[in-house]
Amino acid sequence: MSIIIKPIITEKITKESEVFNRFGFVVDRKANKIQIKNAIEAAYGVTVVNVNTMNVRPDRTTKYTKSGLISGKTNAFKKAIVQVQEGETIDFYNNI
Template identity: 75%
Template structure:
């Protein structure tokens, strides 16, 4: 089971990384906080202070077309906001993994 799926690179998370030293990741839905902490420490070589997780529900949508209504939804994901120790950084823009 691959714990870290991908980093979250948005304006809000980028600002959190600059100000609060917190980084966001999309993680495996069955992963717990201890597994996420170990995966981030192993992948990036930093010390993790805390991990906050959230389950994001799927978004449902309906499209009206010539052939009728089409229903769809996105996948449910789990996000993790990881706070690392003061003075350490994670370079998400470099492909070193």
Template identity: 90%
Template sequence: MSIIIKPIITEKITKEGEVFNRFGFVVDKKANKVQIKKAIEAAYGISVVDVNTMNYRADRTTKYTKSGLISGKTNSYKKAIVQVKEGETIDFYNNI
């Protein structure tokens, strides 16, 4: 089971990474904080200080178009904000 799905690279998360050593990841919905911490430490070889998680629900949308009513939804996901030890960093742009 892969716990880390993908890193989140947005302006806000990138700024937090530079200032507070905090990085964001989309993780498996069933993973807990301890599992997330172990997976990040194993994947990137760094020390994790703190893990915060957030569950995002699926949003339903309805569009009225010429061809009729179109309904859809976005996927639900779990986001983890990980704070690493002072002096350590994760470089997402460099291929390892």
């Protein structure tokens, strides 16, 4: 089971990483905080201080088009905000 799916790179998360050493990841929906902590430490070689998780609900939308009413939704996922130890960082832009 792959716990880390992908990192989240947005303006808000980037600002959090610069100021508070917090990084965001999309993780497996069945993973708990201990599994997420161990996976981040093994993958990036950093010491994790704190893990916050949240389940993001799917967004539903309805569009009125020429062919009629079209409804759809986005996928639900689990997001983890990981705080690493002071002085350590995770670099997403270099392939090591």
